[in-house]
Amino acid sequence: MFKKAILLSFVAASTVLGAPAPSQTDLIDIDVLNFALTLEHLENAFYTQGLAKYSPQDFERQGYPDWVRGRFEQISGHEAEHVKFLSSALGDTAVKPCEYNFQDKSPKSFIATSMVLETVGASAYLGGAKLLADNTDLLTAAGSILAVESRQASWITSAVMKLEPWNGPFDIPLTPSGAFSLAAPFIKSCPSSNPPLPVKTFPQLKISPTDPNEGAQVTVKYIKPSDAPDGDRYVAWLDGLQAVFTKVNKDGKAKVPDGLMGTVYAAVVKSKDMPDDNTMESGFAVVQFPFSSMADTN
Numbered sequence: 001m002f003k004k005a006i007l008l009s010f011v012a013a014s015t016v017l018g019a020p021a022p023s024q025t026d027l028i029d030i031d032v033l034n035f036a037l038t039l040e041h042l043e044n045a046f047y048t049q050g051l052a053k054y055s056p057q058d059f060e061r062q063g064y065p066d067w068v069r070g071r072f073e074q075i076s077g078h079e080a081e082h083v084k085f086l087s088s089a090l091g092d093t094a095v096k097p098c099e100y101n102f103q104d105k106s107p108k109s110f111i112a113t114s115m116v117l118e119t120v121g122a123s124a125y126l127g128g129a130k131l132l133a134d135n136t137d138l139l140t141a142a143g144s145i146l147a148v149e150s151r152q153a154s155w156i157t158s159a160v161m162k163l164e165p166w167n168g169p170f171d172i173p174l175t176p177s178g179a180f181s182l183a184a185p186f187i188k189s190c191p192s193s194n195p196p197l198p199v200k201t202f203p204q205l206k207i208s209p210t211d212p213n214e215g216a217q218v219t220v221k222y223i224k225p226s227d228a229p230d231g232d233r234y235v236a237w238l239d240g241l242q243a244v245f246t247k248v249n250k251d252g253k254a255k256v257p258d259g260l261m262g263t264v265y266a267a268v269v270k271s272k273d274m275p276d277d278n279t280m281e282s283g284f285a286v287v288q289f290p291f292s293s294m295a296d297t298n
Contacts, residue, residue, distance in 0.1 A: 029132065030090065032132060033090055034090060034093070034094065035128070035197055035198060035199070036086055036125070036128065037087065039120075040083045040086060041083060041096075042117070042183055043082075043117050043118075044082070044083045045097060045100050046100070047076035047079055049102060051073060054069070056069050058106075059107045062107045068159075075152050078148055082145055089141075095194045095195065096193065098187050098190035098191070098194075099187075101185075111161065114156055115153065115156045116286055118149055118152045119286070120182045122149040122171065123172050123173060123179060125145055125146035127173035127176070127179065128176065129142060129173075150171065157263075164290060167261055168240055168261055172240060172264075174238075175275075175277065177201075177202070178267070178280070180197065181283030201283075203225070203282055203283065204282070205268060205285050206220075206221040206222065207285055207287075208221075214256055214257070214260060214289070215255065215256060215257075216255070216256050218254055219253055220235060224281065225281065228281060231270060233248040233268055233270060234268070235248060235266055235269075236266065236274075238264060239261070239264050243274055243275065244259075245272045248268060260289045261291045261297060262289060264289060265284045267283065267284045267285070268280070
C-alpha cells in the first residue's frame with residue numbers, strides 16, 4: 001500500500017495575475033515579498049473560511065479528535081500573523097487579498113487541501129530564499145516563516161493524515177512561477193490595484209491514473225502552446241534537490257520513476273534541465289508517495 005500515490009493536480013490557468021516573468025536577477029525585494037504575501041493571503045483566507053464552515057462536531061463526525069481542529073485554529077493564527085508582518089513590511093506597496101475559490105466540501109478535503117498549501121508554501125519560501133540573499137534581515141524573517149510552514153505541513157501529513165512526516169534528507173525548492181502554478185487554481189480574481197506578480201502562467205497538466213504506482217505508465221495531458229518548439233518532452237519529477245526525467249512518448253504516456261518518496265512535484269518540460277520559466281511547458285502537479293517508517297529515505 002505504501003507504493004500507492006495520491007495525486008493532487010493543481011495547475012495554473014492563464015489569468016490577469018501573471019505578467020511576463022522577469023529574470024530572477026531582475027526581481028527586487030518588493031516583488032518577492034508581495035509574491036509571498038499573495039500566498040499568505042490565500043492561506044489566511046483558506047483557514048478563516050474553512051474553520052467558519054466546519055465546527056468541532058463536523059471534525060468529530062469524520063473521526064478526528066477535538067485537538068485536530070484546535071491545532072488548525074493555531075495554524076490559522078500563524079497565517080494571519082504572516083499577513084500582518086509582510087503587510088507591515090511592504091506598507092503602501094502591499095498587495096490586497098484576492099477573491100478565492102476553495103473546493104473543499106468536508107473536514108477531510110479541507111485537511112487534504114491544507115497539506116498542499118502548507119507544503120507548497122514551504123517550497124516557495126525555500127526557492128525564494130536566494131532572491132533575498134542581499135538582504136539578510138529579510139532572509140532571516142523569510143527563513144523563520146519557512147520553518148513554521150514546514151512544521152505545519154509535517155504535522156498535517158503525519159499526525160492528521162497518518163502519512164510520512166517528511167520526504168527525505170532534503171525538501172523541494174520551487175521558483176515563484178512553479179509555486180504559483182499550484183496556488184493559482186484557488187484564486188478567482190484580484191483587485192485591479194494589485195501589481196502584476198513576477199510569474200509566468202502555464203497550461204493545466206492532467207496525469208492519469210490519479211494514483212500511479214512507481215514504475216507504472218501514466219497518461220500526460222495538457223494544452224501545448226501553439227508556439228511551442230518541436231522536440232522531445234519530459235515529465236520532470238522534483239524530489240528533494242534533484243529532478244528525475246522520464247520521456248513523454250508520442251502516445252502521451254510517461255513512466256513514473258522508481259524511488260520517489262513523500263511529496264513530489266511533476267511538470268512537463270522541454271529539456272532535462274532543472275525546471276524554470278524557460279523550460280516548463282505545464283504547471284506542476286503534486287504527487288504523494290507514502291512510505292513506511294521502515295523505509296530507507298537516504
